[in-house]
Amino acid sequence: MPTLILKRLVMTIPSLIGVVIVTFLLTRALPGDPAAYFAGPAASTEAIEQIRKSLGLDQPLPVQFVDYVQALVRGDLGTSLTTGQPVAAEIAARLPASAELTLLGLLVSMAIAVPLGILAATRPGSMIDHACRIVTTAGVSLPVFFTGLILVYVFYYLLGWAPAPLGRLGIFDSPPPTITGFYLIDSLLAGDGTTFMASLKQLALPALTLGIFALAPIARMTRASMLAVLSSDFVRTARACGLASYTVVVTYAFRNAMLPVITTLGMVFSFLLGANVLVEKVFAWPGIGSFAVEALIASDFAPVQGFVLTMAVLYVALNLAIDLLYGLIDPRARMDA
């Protein structure tokens, strides 16, 4: 296992290099004047010149790239024009909000999609199989911001069950002492039941929105791979050995069927991280997505660049985690390492 981790770590290096080059190129090698982008729309010519100097944009491209990488190594993602704060600090402060939302969304979709896919595969042609098919076809067609708005209308406006879609806590709640940055966990650690409930209420709709969004690919993959595994030779063997149907379905079929599902999670995360931006906008969620959107509207480029880089690095890290999880379950993947 340690060699597997090392090997996979090494394999992420080309991706990371690619990511850094692309985020660099996004600003420097494009038509137009990067200094003007960084200076923002309202800047004067002198201000632009000053920015050009201070960012080293008057240097040749390779030199700029080295500067950029050095700044990255120092953890310097530049400064936001609108807030005047270092981008890295802003992103670090907002990341837990996004992470909590995305992970809970994934949890919600797994909790629904995996049992749905399994039931559909073990009862082909049944009502639940049809339901699964409808969910997977309709699910991929739902624009995530549209789902979010419908949920807000139904659960906030019509039913009044959910709080107003205005961030992580209501106006009268105060955040728990920061330990992990996840309000749910921090409030539990602080033993603060009220804050826990308050933040859970705020999280419910956006997490559900993301969950519905990720439901379709996971359910589809679970159903397909479960069907394949159930008709495989080794499940036939397990049946012929008279193993209890629970053992056959869970220990034999399910664990094998999860392997392709885990692989699919890579793609699901790609979509989830993107959808996260839209959901944060709908629910005024103070995460890095809404930070980036605000910066985009203000043509404040450094935060956008920092955001794209952060998301890409996160995505590479998530893919690494997925690989390792796969290796944990499948001995064959461990051997390849």
Added chain:
Amino acid sequence: MTALVATMRHARYVVSENPVTGLSFGLFLLIVLAALFGPFLVPHDPLASNTTMALQPPSAQFWFGTDQLGRDIFSRVVVATRLDFGIAVASVVLVFCMGGLAGVAAGFFGGWTDRIVGRIADTIMAFPLFVLAMGIVAALGNTVQNIVIATAIVNFPLYARVARAEANVRREAGFVEAARLSGNGEWRILVFQILPNVIPILVVQMSLTMGYAILNAAGLSFIGLGVRPPTPEWGIMVAEGAAFIVSGEWWIAFFPGLALMIAVFCFNLLGDGLRDIVDPRRRT
């Protein structure tokens, strides 16, 4: 000719076997009609505001209600079809050319071409795609044209990989060897022997990614990129209506969102149906 007849017969069979595919063909026609003739057919001017008629719920006069400026949402939704459909088609055609050519070259020539195309595709795939699209539009400039480009770029790996795989298996195929022996240059073979075989598969790919392209473009305009108000476009209309959801004026965001959803649904079904028609392995 006989092949065409056989395909048509098979298409009819697929449609009759699966009425949902038929339905999606119908919807597709409707969308194309709306894109072509929508602006001439709508009952109201999509840009004409009328503050005395602001925020009217759906009625006989305003089928989908009116927005905060009193504009007719039905007219705006119909007129927006052209822009949304156009963005999706343009980006899909663009990536069809870029990804298709790059992939075919990679699969056919192998070696360095293959490695470079593969690396580009891998690098794009290392980003969450929507996030990369945001970054590209932000960097290239906030225009509709750049939304098309960004949507094409994030779809590039998909097309390049499909085209590469197809070109690769055909590289050593008998008819290609025959063409080689009869003295055709590699480029000639590429253009006249390989491309025609890869194109049908890429066309299926186009219809499969149309839905995603529309979603991607609408998502970008939802967060305020590309399309500027007052231009009618589904994503931006949903964004405008979002503020009114909490006060109960659901129709402003609902109808453009519904149109978006139906369009995406239609393209996804159509893509699946088309794959069944083109893919001979699925012929039963």
Added chain:
Amino acid sequence: MTAVPALVVEDLAVEFRTRSGTVRALERVSFAVPKGETLAIVGESGSGKSVTAYAVMGILDPAGRITSGRAMLGGLDLLAASADQVAAVRGREIAMIFQNPRTALNPIRTVGQQIADVLIRHANVPRREAPGRAVELLRDVGITDPARRAKAYPFEMSGGMCQRVMIAIALAAKPSVLIADEPTTGLDVTTQAVIMDLIGDLARDIGMATIFITHDLALAAQRADRIVVMHAGHVVENATTAELFARPRHPYTAELIAATPDAAASLAALASIPGSLPDLRRLDLPPCRYAERCPRRLGDCDAALPAAPAIPEHVVACWNPLS
């Protein structure tokens, strides 16, 4: 024949519902296997050997339906019993090994665990002791260094070794009937003989009845006490090995034997018989499914199959048998 039968199959019929029609895969299949003896089921590919075994084991594909028949294992009719009853005797009283041992084992579970699963379920072995007993079973099937091998995964083992593991799994609960469905296909020739010897030895040790499915008539002749010949879902002949070779009565059996010059017989020999299996989806299948290939066809052949005697010594499903 006075031996007590371990398994009796009577009048078994199986259909598969498919999109392109109903496949009548088995009809009127009957045979019995006494305790301690080996019965071979022989037939060309598609003749219904595996379907027979799956039907008896209750592991038919969901598309398959048993339309008639009984399969008596001791006092229990496997085909009429509830799913729970069947699951309880599967692996305990009647076990099965398959061809392609590599894919027949769970790829992500160690072989020791897979044997232990069966021990815990059927042999009343406590959970703690199961791993140790699994190692013993691996030793019994002739695996060297069994303690280390128990921790291995199927992909780390050779095909022959996987088949030994399969045998250990099947015999873990000392069943009274073992069905071996082409257990040596895909193994090299020396391993084939070793595996067959192993099955024979273990069967003798625990007094088990063995049903050995193969399309290799010569191999069946070496290993079996009695041979059932199947053709297109019918049992065409059923006799002791000596009797079958000395006095084959069904024209198909005769062709088979003629096409099997000596022990070197193989699939190729079966394929050399003129004609091929009829399409089992056909609505106009003749009562005797060999009739269309048969050189001795009579008018009676199109009426019905002859009824089989109740407790048969030498059964032949033919109106015009060789004598």
